Amino acid sequence: MSPMREIGIGVVSLGWMGRLHSTSYQRIAARFPELGLRPRLVVAADPVPANQEAAREQFGFARAVASIEEVLADPEVEAVSICSPNFLHRDFAVAAAQAGKPFWIEKPMGVSAAQSREIRAAAQDARVATAVGFNYRHAPAVAHLRALVASGRLGRITNMRCWLMADYASSPDGALTWRYDREKAGSGVIGDLLSHGADLVAHVTGQRITEVSARTDVFIPERPIPTSVGVGHGGIEVGSARGPVANEDWVAALATLSGGAHATLESSRVARGHRSDYAIEVYGTEGSARWSFTRMNEFEVMLGEGGAEHGYTTVFAGGDHGEYSRFQPGPGIPLSFDDLKTIEAARFLADVATGSRTAPNASDGLAAAEVCDAIVRSAASRAWTDVPEVEGTTIGF
Ligand SMILES: NC(=O)c1ccc[n+]([C@@H]2O[C@H](COP(=O)([O-])OP(=O)(O)OC[C@H]3O[C@@H](n4cnc5c(N)ncnc54)[C@H](O)[C@@H]3O)[C@@H](O)[C@H]2O)c1
Structure with missing residues (x-):
C-alpha cells in the first residue's frame, strides 16, 4: 500500500x-x-x-x-x-x-x-x-433500510413514519441558550431535529418531500437566562432572570412524497421520558421495516406472507449492513453515535480527495432546509405548502 x-x-x-x-x-x-x-x-x-x-x-x-x-x-x-x-x-x-x-x-x-x-x-x-x-443516514440499519427499499423487496412504498422525540429541553429550568433564539437558531425543534427527519424520509424512500401540512407549538414559553457557557446541552449555569422562548418545542407534519407515498413526521424537544428517540418506519405493498436510534444496532423487518409466524423479525446489525464491518469483525456488537460521525468524516474526505459524491452534500442540506421552511410556513398559514425542488441531492437511488 x-x-x-x-x-x-x-x-x-x-x-x-x-x-x-x-x-x-x-x-x-x-x-x-x-x-x-x-x-x-x-x-x-x-x-x-x-x-x-x-x-x-x-x-x-x-x-x-x-x-x-x-x-x-x-x-x-x-x-x-x-x-x-x-x-x-x-x-x-x-x-x-x-x-x-x-x-x-x-x-x-x-x-x-x-x-x-x-x-x-x-x-x-x-x-x-x-x-x-x-x-443518522450512516447507521448500518438505516443504510440497509434504504437498500431494502431500493431493491424493491418492500414493494411499492406507500407511507413512512418518522418520529424524533427528545427531552433535552423538557425542564422549564433549562438554560435559554442560542437554540431558543430565532436569530441564532432559526426554527426550534424543526431545524434541530426535524431536519434529520426530512433528510431520513427522503434518504430511505428515495423520494423527495413535495408538500407539507404542519402544526407547531411552544410548551415551555420562558426559560432562565444563562450566566455561563457549556458544551452542547450541558454544563450551563443560569441566573434567576428569565426570557422568552422564541421558537417551537413541538411539530407534527403530514407530507406528500414525489413517488406518491405519504409521510408523517413528528418531533419534540420537550417529550419528557424520550431521551433521544429517533425512529423511522417504512411501509410498502410487500412488507415493512422499522428502526429506532434507541436500539441503533438492530432493525425489524416483515417481508411477504409470514404464515403462522406473520410478524416482525428482529435483525441485529452485522457485516451485511452499511459500513458496519469497518468497526467490528463479527455481528451483533453495538456501534456508537461517534462511529456514525467517523463514517461521515470518511465520506467527506473521500469526496474531497477523489471528487466522489458519497456524503450528504450542501444540496441535501438545502433540500432539508426547504422542507423545514415549508413546515414553518404551513404551521403559520395552516395550509398545505409546496416544497421547492432542489437539484444535485443524493436522494435518488
Ligand atoms: N448532527 C447532529 O446530530 C448534531 C448534534 C448536535 C448539534 N448539532 C449542530 O452542531 C452545531 C453546533 O452545536 P453544538 O451542540 O456543538 O453547540 P455548542 O454550544 O456545544 O458549541 C458551539 C461552539 O461554538 C463556539 N462559538 C461561538 N461563537 C463562535 C465564533 N464566532 N467563532 C467560532 N466559534 C464560536 C462556542 O464557543 C461553542 O464552543 C449546531 O448547528 C447544531 O445544530 C448537530
Missing part, C-alpha cells in the same frame, strides 16, 4: 460537534485505510479560551485561535469543519468556499432555506466538496 497522505484539517467551534468532528477525523486512517488519508488537526477556532486549550491539549491540534479567519488563511488547511451555532453557518460556510476550502457543516445548514441556498451557491461557485451532518 502506498504511504498515507496527510490532509490538513481546520475545525471551527470546539463545542459538542466540533469535538466530535475532531475525534472522527482522527479515526479515519484506521477505519477507512483504503482512502490513504491521514488527517492532521492543524488549527481549531473558538472564542472561548478553555475550548482553545482543550483543542491543543485534549484533541491534539497544532494551534488554536479565536476566529475562523486564521483557519481559512492557513495554507495547510485543506478541509474545514463548521460546527458553530446555526446563525454563524452562512457567513462561515460562504467564507470557507470563497477561500477554496471544502467544508463539512453541521445541520441545520443556516437558520433558513435562504441561508442554505447562499451556502450551496457559494460551494458550487467555488467547486468545493461539501458534507452536512445528517449522521
Whole structure:
C-alpha cells in the first residue's frame, strides 16, 4: 500500500460537534485505510479560551485561535469543519468556499432555506466538496433500510413514519441558550431535529418531500437566562432572570412524497421520558421495516406472507449492513453515535480527495432546509405548502 497522505484539517467551534468532528477525523486512517488519508488537526477556532486549550491539549491540534479567519488563511488547511451555532453557518460556510476550502457543516445548514441556498451557491461557485451532518443516514440499519427499499423487496412504498422525540429541553429550568433564539437558531425543534427527519424520509424512500401540512407549538414559553457557557446541552449555569422562548418545542407534519407515498413526521424537544428517540418506519405493498436510534444496532423487518409466524423479525446489525464491518469483525456488537460521525468524516474526505459524491452534500442540506421552511410556513398559514425542488441531492437511488 502506498504511504498515507496527510490532509490538513481546520475545525471551527470546539463545542459538542466540533469535538466530535475532531475525534472522527482522527479515526479515519484506521477505519477507512483504503482512502490513504491521514488527517492532521492543524488549527481549531473558538472564542472561548478553555475550548482553545482543550483543542491543543485534549484533541491534539497544532494551534488554536479565536476566529475562523486564521483557519481559512492557513495554507495547510485543506478541509474545514463548521460546527458553530446555526446563525454563524452562512457567513462561515460562504467564507470557507470563497477561500477554496471544502467544508463539512453541521445541520441545520443556516437558520433558513435562504441561508442554505447562499451556502450551496457559494460551494458550487467555488467547486468545493461539501458534507452536512445528517449522521443518522450512516447507521448500518438505516443504510440497509434504504437498500431494502431500493431493491424493491418492500414493494411499492406507500407511507413512512418518522418520529424524533427528545427531552433535552423538557425542564422549564433549562438554560435559554442560542437554540431558543430565532436569530441564532432559526426554527426550534424543526431545524434541530426535524431536519434529520426530512433528510431520513427522503434518504430511505428515495423520494423527495413535495408538500407539507404542519402544526407547531411552544410548551415551555420562558426559560432562565444563562450566566455561563457549556458544551452542547450541558454544563450551563443560569441566573434567576428569565426570557422568552422564541421558537417551537413541538411539530407534527403530514407530507406528500414525489413517488406518491405519504409521510408523517413528528418531533419534540420537550417529550419528557424520550431521551433521544429517533425512529423511522417504512411501509410498502410487500412488507415493512422499522428502526429506532434507541436500539441503533438492530432493525425489524416483515417481508411477504409470514404464515403462522406473520410478524416482525428482529435483525441485529452485522457485516451485511452499511459500513458496519469497518468497526467490528463479527455481528451483533453495538456501534456508537461517534462511529456514525467517523463514517461521515470518511465520506467527506473521500469526496474531497477523489471528487466522489458519497456524503450528504450542501444540496441535501438545502433540500432539508426547504422542507423545514415549508413546515414553518404551513404551521403559520395552516395550509398545505409546496416544497421547492432542489437539484444535485443524493436522494435518488
Ligand atoms: N448532527 C447532529 O446530530 C448534531 C448534534 C448536535 C448539534 N448539532 C449542530 O452542531 C452545531 C453546533 O452545536 P453544538 O451542540 O456543538 O453547540 P455548542 O454550544 O456545544 O458549541 C458551539 C461552539 O461554538 C463556539 N462559538 C461561538 N461563537 C463562535 C465564533 N464566532 N467563532 C467560532 N466559534 C464560536 C462556542 O464557543 C461553542 O464552543 C449546531 O448547528 C447544531 O445544530 C448537530
